[in-house]
Amino acid sequence: MDHLREIETDGISNPREISRLAIDIGGSLIKLVYFSRDSSDHEDPLNDSVGVSNGVNGRLHFAKFETTKINDCLKFISANKLLLGVKVNSGFQHQENPTNDRSFIKATGGGAYKFSDLFKEKLGISLEKEDEMDCLVTGADFLLKAVNHEAFTYLNGQKEFVQIDHNDLYPYLLVNIGSGVSMVKVDGDGKFERVSGTSVGGGTFWGLGKLLTKCQSFDELLELSHRGNNRVVDMLVGDIYGGMDYSKIGLSSTAIASSFGRAISNNNELDDYKPEDVSRSLLRMISNNIGQISYLNALQFGLKRIFFGGFFIRGQSYTMDTISVAVHFWSKGEAKAMFLRHEGFLGALGAFMSYDRHSLDDLMINQSVQIPVDASCGTDTNYNPLERDLNETESMQCSVYQA
Numbered sequence: 001m002d003h004l005r006e007i008e009t010d011g012i013s014n015p016r017e018i019s020r021l022a023i024d025i026g027g028s029l030i031k032l033v034y035f036s037r038d039s040s041d042h043e044d045p046l047n048d049s050v051g052v053s054n055g056v057n058g059r060l061h062f063a064k065f066e067t068t069k070i071n072d073c074l075k076f077i078s079a080n081k082l083l084l085g086v087k088v089n090s091g092f093q094h095q096e097n098p099t100n101d102r103s104f105i106k107a108t109g110g111g112a113y114k115f116s117d118l119f120k121e122k123l124g125i126s127l128e129k130e131d132e133m134d135c136l137v138t139g140a141d142f143l144l145k146a147v148n149h150e151a152f153t154y155l156n157g158q159k160e161f162v163q164i165d166h167n168d169l170y171p172y173l174l175v176n177i178g179s180g181v182s183m184v185k186v187d188g189d190g191k192f193e194r195v196s197g198t199s200v201g202g203g204t205f206w207g208l209g210k211l212l213t214k215c216q217s218f219d220e221l222l223e224l225s226h227r228g229n230n231r232v233v234d235m236l237v238g239d240i241y242g243g244m245d246y247s248k249i250g251l252s253s254t255a256i257a258s259s260f261g262r263a264i265s266n267n268n269e270l271d272d273y274k275p276e277d278v279s280r281s282l283l284r285m286i287s288n289n290i291g292q293i294s295y296l297n298a299l300q301f302g303l304k305r306i307f308f309g310g311f312f313i314r315g316q317s318y319t320m321d322t323i324s325v326a327v328h329f330w331s332k333g334e335a336k337a338m339f340l341r342h343e344g345f346l347g348a349l350g351a352f353m354s355y356d357r358h359s360l361d362d363l364m365i366n367q368s369v370q371i372p373v374d375a376s377c378g379t380d381t382n383y384n385p386l387e388r389d390l391n392e393t394e395s396m397q398c399s400v401y402q403a
């Protein structure tokens with residue numbers, strides 16, 4: 001990797017060199033991916049991993065912000081000097097790197113268009129736009145090929161990591177559940193087609209949930225759903241069939257016959273329902289619907305593997321379980337739902353990789369150490385991938401090879 005430059009500190013304690021920042025500005029969230037070189041990695045002749053690989057050891061960092069709080073993101077970029085390897089012309093940061101004639105960062109998502117002028121005005125840089133679907137697929141392919149313990153199944157509360165055979169990865173269906181949902185059939189390296197989508201996605205859960213429960217944050221809405229009981233709101237098969245199963249068509253009495261259907265059967269107002277129950281029912285309805293549409297697409301194109309990404313998932317058991325059950329139920333066990341630990345960062349990673357089209361050869365991920373970084377304070381804490389889902393801002397040990 002070229003154009004690495006020394007900076008003094010990251011504002012906390014460790015001297016760091018930051019280079020290569022990429023950004024994905026979606027309808028709900030802004031995702032950042034950037035690389036920082038390890039401070040201990042300075043031409044140490046005893047450091048085998050540097051010498052042998054001829055690479056640069058460091059970390060890939062992941063951070064996210066709400067799109068409505070884009071100014072926080074701009075300040076984060078500025079405060080952490082993430083543009084130091086980039087020539088900037090005006091704005092918060094006034095430094096220029098004479099050895100670097102690059103004056104842009106790679107950006108994807110609709111916000112790369114929408115906020116292009118804002119980045120120019122506030123940070124003095126241009127956003128070089130990369131296609132969103134291209135980036136999603138590049139990001140997913142990269143994670144599946146380069147990162148151990150990236151993909152996992154989730155059924156009945158059991159998480160099981162899936163060993164990916166690089167020679168048997170394609171074809172697969174990639175379902176990205178962001179604000180809306182895109183379904184992409186991936187046939188090979190760089191070969192893909194967006195085959196479907198639905199506007200009933202993460203934005204729907206958050207938007208409807210906010211209106212119905214009056215909660216103030218997405219995390220609060222999720223928290224409510226943990227404590228809720230969807231049966232209070234949903235109409236079950238048993239409610240219609242007098243407590244009996246409708247076994248002839250394979251529906252048990254506890255299956256949901258109609259999401260939110262119970263709300264029609266009495267004179268209750270919204271206030272008569274607990275926000276917890278409403279949130280849980282909504283989460284179930286949307287997850288189930290996405291699982292079903294995904295299965296239908298997998299069926300139509302003869303795909304057995306479905307990878308789900310996007311920040312709607314947020315590593316939530318109930319969401320993943322519902323999606324998995326839907327895929328399993330409708331496909332009669334033929335298709336498999338899998339989830340990705342870096343679920344929401346596919347697009348940003350794809351944009352990051354687009355600095356160098358030979359990205360998979362260029363970046364080698366070493367998963368032996370993983371340390372999360374809190375975006376708000378920048379401190380590192382221990383990270384155990386088996387105990388915690390990778391949703392918060394954090395980093396991943398890696399080596400970047402000289403191109």
Ligand SMILES: Nc1ncnc2c1ncn2[C@@H]1O[C@H](COP(=O)(O)OP(=O)(O)O)[C@@H](O)[C@H]1O
Pocket residue numbers: 025026027028029030066109177178179180201202203204205206218219309310311312313314344
């Ligand atoms: N902190 C959060 N704030 C808002 N939405 C969140 C948050 N965390 C997860 N989400 C969910 O993730 C969705 C956005 O997912 P993401 O993959 O980032 O899509 P987009 O690119 O459209 O922003 C939101 O619509 C919401 O359902």
Ligand SMILES: CC(C)(COP(=O)(O)O)[C@@H](O)C(=O)NCCC(=O)O
Pocket residue numbers: 025026027028109110132177178179180181182196197198199
């Ligand atoms: C327009 C989008 C690609 C934008 O991506 P997002 O910010 O939601 O991640 C996505 O919202 C989407 O695919 N919506 C579904 C539109 C449809 O197929 O009906």
